[in-house]
Amino acid sequence: MTEGASTRLLLVDDEASLREPLAEYLARQGFVVRQAEDAAKARSALLEETPDLVLLDIMMPGEDGLSLCRHLSESKNLPVIMLTAKGESMDRIVGLEIGADDYVAKPFEPRELVARIRSVLRRASKASSPTDEDALYEFDGWKLDPLKRKLTDPEGTIVPVSSAEFRLLVAFLNHPRQVLDRDRLLDMVQGREAHLFDRAVDNQVSRLRRKMEHDSRDPKLIQTVWGGGYRLAADVRRRPADKD
Amino acid sequence: MRRVLPKSLLGQVLLAVALALLVAQGISAVLLYRASEQRREMGYANFLAFQLVAQPQIDIRQNTRNGGQQSRQLRVEHTPNYPLRPGETIDTHRVALLRSVLTEQGVVPAKLVVAQRKVADDPYVSERMRQRPDLQQQPDWSQDEVVAGLMRPGEKEWTVARFPLNGSEPRSVRNLIAQTALLFLVLVGLLALLLRRITHPLAALTRRLETFAQTRETDGQLEPSGPEDTRRLIAAHNAMEGRIAALLDEKDVMLGAIGHDLKTPLAALRVRIESVEDRVERERMAATIEDIARTLDDILSLARVGRPTDPLEITDLTALVASVVEEFEDMNQPVTFERGQRIALPMRATWLRRALRNLIGNAVRYGGKADVSLRREGDDAVIAVEDQGPGIAPAELARMVEPFTRGEGSRNRATGGAGLGLAIARAIAEQHGGRLILANRPQGGLRAELRLPTKR
Numbered sequence: 001m002t003e004g005a006s007t008r009l010l011l012v013d014d015e016a017s018l019r020e021p022l023a024e025y026l027a028r029q030g031f032v033v034r035q036a037e038d039a040a041k042a043r044s045a046l047l048e049e050t051p052d053l054v055l056l057d058i059m060m061p062g063e064d065g066l067s068l069c070r071h072l073s074e075s076k077n078l079p080v081i082m083l084t085a086k087g088e089s090m091d092r093i094v095g096l097e098i099g100a101d102d103y104v105a106k107p108f109e110p111r112e113l114v115a116r117i118r119s120v121l122r123r124a125s126k127a128s129s130p131t132d133e134d135a136l137y138e139f140d141g142w143k144l145d146p147l148k149r150k151l152t153d154p155e156g157t158i159v160p161v162s163s164a165e166f167r168l169l170v171a172f173l174n175h176p177r178q179v180l181d182r183d184r185l186l187d188m189v190q191g192r193e194a195h196l197f198d199r200a201v202d203n204q205v206s207r208l209r210r211k212m213e214h215d216s217r218d219p220k221l222i223q224t225v226w227g228g229g230y231r232l233a234a235d236v237r238r239r240p241a242d243k244d
Numbered sequence: 245m246r247r248v249l250p251k252s253l254l255g256q257v258l259l260a261v262a263l264a265l266l267v268a269q270g271i272s273a274v275l276l277y278r279a280s281e282q283r284r285e286m287g288y289a290n291f292l293a294f295q296l297v298a299q300p301q302i303d304i305r306q307n308t309r310n311g312g313q314q315s316r317q318l319r320v321e322h323t324p325n326y327p328l329r330p331g332e333t334i335d336t337h338r339v340a341l342l343r344s345v346l347t348e349q350g351v352v353p354a355k356l357v358v359a360q361r362k363v364a365d366d367p368y369v370s371e372r373m374r375q376r377p378d379l380q381q382q383p384d385w386s387q388d389e390v391v392a393g394l395m396r397p398g399e400k401e402w403t404v405a406r407f408p409l410n411g412s413e414p415r416s417v418r419n420l421i422a423q424t425a426l427l428f429l430v431l432v433g434l435l436a437l438l439l440r441r442i443t444h445p446l447a448a449l450t451r452r453l454e455t456f457a458q459t460r461e462t463d464g465q466l467e468p469s470g471p472e473d474t475r476r477l478i479a480a481h482n483a484m485e486g487r488i489a490a491l492l493d494e495k496d497v498m499l500g501a502i503g504h505d506l507k508t509p510l511a512a513l514r515v516r517i518e519s520v521e522d523r524v525e526r527e528r529m530a531a532t533i534e535d536i537a538r539t540l541d542d543i544l545s546l547a548r549v550g551r552p553t554d555p556l557e558i559t560d561l562t563a564l565v566a567s568v569v570e571e572f573e574d575m576n577q578p579v580t581f582e583r584g585q586r587i588a589l590p591m592r593a594t595w596l597r598r599a600l601r602n603l604i605g606n607a608v609r610y611g612g613k614a615d616v617s618l619r620r621e622g623d624d625a626v627i628a629v630e631d632q633g634p635g636i637a638p639a640e641l642a643r644m645v646e647p648f649t650r651g652e653g654s655r656n657r658a659t660g661g662a663g664l665g666l667a668i669a670r671a672i673a674e675q676h677g678g679r680l681i682l683a684n685r686p687q688g689g690l691r692a693e694l695r696l697p698t699k700r
Contacts, residue, residue, distance in 0.1 A: 015508045015509075015512070017508070017509055018508050018511050018512035018515065021515045021516045022511075022512075022515045025515050025518055025519075059504050083511075085503050085504035085507040085508060105507075106507040106508055106510065106511035106537075107507055107510040107511035107513070107514040107533055107534075107537050108511060108514065109514065109530070110514065110515050110518050153560070155588075156558065157558045157559060157560050157588040158557050158558065158559040158560065158593065159559070159560040159563045160560065160563050160564040160567045160593055160597070161563070161567060162567045162571065164574075165567070207570060210566065210583070211560070211562075211563040211567075
């Protein structure tokens with residue numbers, strides 16, 4: 001499937017100086033791009049035709065991007081990527097919690113935006129319902145909030161993990177007690193930041209162990225299976241995310 | 245001495261007033277006591293003079309108006325002997341007083357002696373007591389007496405009068421003390437109440453100032469209370485608080501707007517350069533745009549670091565440092581991490597990560613490599629980032645953490661950012677109640693130490 005050929009994007013941004021060249025650029029990448037300069041125009045464009053994905057600026061005169069995003073994810077279940085001038089983590093969480101699928105901070109690299117559009121579309125086509133994805137993982141006293149990427153140990157202390165470690169952990173949590181070999185793990189953790197995962201799976205596993213195991217030389221949680229790969233030695237429960 | 249003296253306004257004023265009152269009352273008490281003593285002496289003199297002049301022949305004269313005085317009268321003695329006993333001295337002060345009284349009565353003494361003695365040592369009194377048993381019941385004749393002997397001109401006989409002293413009058417001294425104490429209690433009590441009315445709102449204002457200095461939030465402002473002066477002070481403070489908060493809000497809004505208004509055209513530019521054919525040229529342009537964006541981010545961060553919106557969360561500091569170090573490792577940067585024990589403390593992970601990135605980034609850029617360690621020192625968690633570069637001239641060390649300061653003394657952008665990295669790191673340390681300490685290592689290179697309190 002040639003991705004761009006049939007992919008229709010709706011680009012909502014009040015700044016013509018950014019919107020127009022970006023639309024041109026995306027068109028050159030093979031997307032069909034429709035433009036809207038504010039939320040009202042976006043709503044009327046949505047009535048005429050439903051795009052595959054919406055690119056949405058947060059700060060706009062009139063109805064802002066966050067409000068439109070909430071509308072889109074609640075009533076249309078459309079994938080949304082937010083464009084924002086703010087680069088702070090709070091915005092990221094706010095954006096994702098109201099239903100945005102991803103977010104790029106201005107000034108973004110156009111190529112990166114294209115990569116993210118493809119990644120979001122790929123995820124959307126797998127069509128697992130988003131509430132499932134947001135559910136908390138609970139295992140062996142630990143908790144992982146996939147939305148906020150927040151790993152909490154049994155005492156309630158937050159344990160920071162990198163995005164590579166996060167994806168690796170999610171892979172384990174989705175397949176508890178199963179033996180996962182290195183190739184399988186690599187497949188599962190290929191995200192949009194795949195280049196960050198150039199290092200061997202073993203390296204990431206050992207990093208994760210140092211953060212999660214009492215004694216990383218004698219791992220109890222993420223066990224090495226001789227000749228095979230790794231296995232999460234814990235049962236996993238899913239629970240809807242806390243509304244806090 | 246400093247420990248004993250009160251430090252508060254209330255304590256100091258109360259102490260000063262109490263001392264002043266004590267001194268004033270003391271002086272007044274001494275004066276009153278001396279006046280009453282003089283009055284008493286005058287009374288003795290008058291009594292003795294009357295006896296010597298009138299020479300009553302009875303011991304007791306009924307005096308209904310002044311019943312208590314009746315027993316003091318003892319009839320005068322006439323004797324040819326010198327009235328004083330061996331060893332007794334003449335009380336010249338009393339002699340002078342008595343002489344002046346007698347002179348006023350027209351009696352000019354040829355000889356006059358006055359002395360004080362114990363009643364028990366006076367045979368005349370003992371003799372009278374035997375003859376008049378009812379006198380024995382009089383407690384007045386039990387302690388001391390004043391004896392006055394008078395010889396008129398041309399006479400060979402002494403006329404001797406006696407007056408009993410019933411000691412000093414303890415009642416008057418006790419009254420004086422009670423009076424002083426009462427005055428003291430009433431005054432000091434009232435003053436304490438009044439002062440509390442002043443110092444209570446002042447103490448609340450001090451606490452409020454401390455809170456505001458930390459949070460810079462105008463919630464929970466004080467209601468003006470206390471005397472007018474304090475009320476006005478509190479009202480003025482509230483107004484100033486509001487002004488400061490408004491200025492800070494204004495700054496946030498302005499910076500947000502600048503951030504947005506500069507980043508959107510920058511984003512447009514970033515999109516447009518994609519159409520530049522020359523790849524090298526295009527990459528240079530992209531690098532410049534990234535540079536501007538990074539500086540903008542730094543400025544915005546520095547402006548926001550004092551008013552964080554995210555809460556403190558207990559986080560594993562060891563894992564956080566490890567994950568930042570791993571970012572550098574993944575980029576093939578020479579960074580090592582010496583893990584200590586696991587330390588967890590309340591923090592804002594996003595901010596702290598940024599501070600660490602700045603410190604490690606600096607060490608790698610200017611010092612060739614970064615050796616990161618984490619350990620606990622007392623109540624502090626200490627993250628040290630050491631490099632092997634040239635360090636910083638000692639005179640420059642303090643200045644390095646000021647915004648827009650860069651090591652080379654130039655503003656050459658090729659070697660680094662806008663000079664905000666250390667300023668941001670320091671501000672983040674302070675946001676967590678900690679400190680950033682820069683020092684040259686004795687073996688060469690710079691050591692940047694991020695100290696965070698584990699107990700707050």
